[in-house]
Amino acid sequence: MKTLEDRGFIYQSANSEELDEACVSGSICGYVGFDATAQSLHVGNLMVIMIARWMQKFGHKPVLLMGGGTTKIGDPSGKDKERTMLDESQINNNIDNIKKVFAKMMDFEGECSARIVNNADWLDKLLYIPFLRDIGVHFSVNRMLTFDNVRLRLERQQNLSFIEFNYMLLQSYDFLKLNREYGCVLQFGGADQYGNIVCGIDLVRKVLGKTVYGFTCPLLTTSSGTKMGKSEGRPIWLDSDLLSPYEYWQFWRNVSDADVVRFLKIYTFLPIGEIEELEKMVGSSGINEAKVILADEATAILHGKEVLPSIHENAEFAFKGGAAGAASAGGLPFARTSLEQVESGLLVTDALTSLGFAQSKSAARQYVRDRAVSVNDRVVVSELATVSSADFVKETSSEKLCAKISVGKKKHGLIYLDS
Template identity: 40%
Template sequence: MTKHMLEAGKPATPLKSETLQVLLERGLVNQASDLEALDARLAEGPVTVYAGFDATAASLHVGHLMPLMTLRWMQKLGHRPIAVLGGGTTQVGDPSFRNEARPLLDELKIASNVSGIRRCIERLVSMDGDDGALLVDNAEWLTEFRFLEFLRDYGSQFTVNRMVTFESVKSRLDTQSPLTVLEFCYMMLQAVDFLELSRRYNCEMQIGGSDQWGNIVNGIELGRKADGRKLHGLTVPLLTTASGAKMGKTAAGAVWLHPEHLSPFVFWQFWRNTADADVGRFLRLFTELPMNEVERLSALEGHELNDAKKVLATQVTAIVHGPEEARKALEQGEALFGGAEELLEPTHVLPRIRLSEGLGLLELLVLVGFAGSNGEARRLVEGGGVRLNRQVVDDARRQITAGNLQADDRLALAVGKRRKALVGFD
């Protein structure tokens, strides 16, 4: 199968479908299995399209916004999205671009993770109406297979010769890293997902990250061999910053989409702190602003670029957490960075008993997400970058007590100029 890459975000010939035009304009297309055929099919009318999300954590993270925004745009343009929750495939573990096997999770943990991921997805795509998005769990069909039945029905449709050429396998073999039979079979399971979805829901298209290319191709080929179906695949780019670094992590870890794992304000602040060089691209990728407004905001310079960052942060937060949470986050940000903490609700709330039990400054930095470990927090303090109630603190052994609270029983904590928190105690 030919892999169609796009040079400078433009296809070789003019596109017929509005859908591909929009996705390309927003920067959401990296590869397509057959760009001309996909364009022609999308121009004919609505398609059902899916993206899969394995339940390896209790929340999706900001990297998942790429396929989710693609599903969201396609739904707005008349297509029907399916989000597949990987209750079945998570039991195996995707080896793509990993040097070692993923830790295997038990069924209870997977079920709990599926529940959290469902909450993330329901905000981003609409479930309403006859053509609303579907959420399905691939455990529905994968756990029904018997081993010999699976091998007889599908094993003959795959060749080892072909499977070892895919990057997820080839990279392991090239580095002589162990690759279990369990992981090797993952691409077969994902291919069966595509076939099952095409049979059950007439799904014709799969979306995935660039690391899923081999898995997507296997599904397309299985649909052709088993049922004579014409299926399509599209990958989104790897999410990186302008510097080339992989995006989506802070010192404290992943930028989660679930509010119980990362508060809407901290999520907003992450986007508000976007590097200048990334603002324009992120406005295209992660907001639904008209392109003329995106271009206007992208052209801002100097201090005015901060206004574009606030728009970016508020727009993305509204999509992920809802307009009301976005409004509150913007108000918190304006007050906190404007020095009007007294107007704010706390960005973080801790049990008041912590003040009497013993709460160190290093632990506090970790709890609010400014550091991923006590060691990282220590380096911040010793580097002179930490302020408590607007005063620089350079003692890493500093303990937080009730006497440190401001008149409103809160603490103002900051690292540098771009990360601030207001900590309350109840």
């Protein structure tokens, strides 16, 4: 626990002294849950995955609980309104995609191998009346109303459906089930999960007479106040099919100077001593070297060290070269267009939305008004500017025709012209 505290992972904890003793005396099993509400996990989920990795490093066994059952209910924690209901096929597809991220980040072999389980395996089989008699009897509505995830919604007079109100019972039952089946004695999660975790701890104590533990990690924001997980409104996905390793690397490379040391502690496995040496670079020109180390380490954890040489080459070409040079390294975001579209007038603003650099046409137009957009390093000054056929040059490696579209000095993409 001390390592996690020193690196900034701990926000709130229950039975922390007993947990320290349990961790020292032997290997423990702990779990973290992920509802399958999106097609992938994003950087906002990364902190708890790093905790699971640290568990393995210290000889403990993590369980990754997929919320195939609880996703059908919707967790009200941290939400101002009821979640959109997903059907079972959407949930299962999301789970399959999330598992691909776990396969890259977690160790599934050896004595401390991670385990993936799905709470739909038991929640889908529950009978309502027996569940209320066996589990619901241990919950006080008076107390549930005091937890932030319920209280804040009610204070703001925002609707809290009865189905959401049941979520706390189901998550608590997960802890009971995992303790019985796998010996899980620890649950950890985001800051908004503390009420749910405490209820699970109480349920295990009341039903089984056992002491179990829990802690939450802080809700992490950047120094500018932006919630981790998005960059300029775009989710920073952990799935390489949704966000390329190059774009992922760029996210870390471009963090604020004030965030570098904190993120090195949380999102890398570098020893604290090395991080303290890098901290000396803050406020100097060497901060960029520290950012590259952060980007390299974080990217290698998710995508492997083998992607780094091409990313470095890619970044060098993108910053110093034109379209042909940038394309030759590969890995930049790209989109495709046809000669017919170009000849009829392919707006630069449309190219920005195609590349995912702008979430709307109005946002794209604002980039142009700010003089932040360039085509082949030529600044675009008109919102009606187009990408012309003359902007497409041959890529040196494949001789495909492409044009480089940039937003600022750090974001670059390619538009390929289909033959």
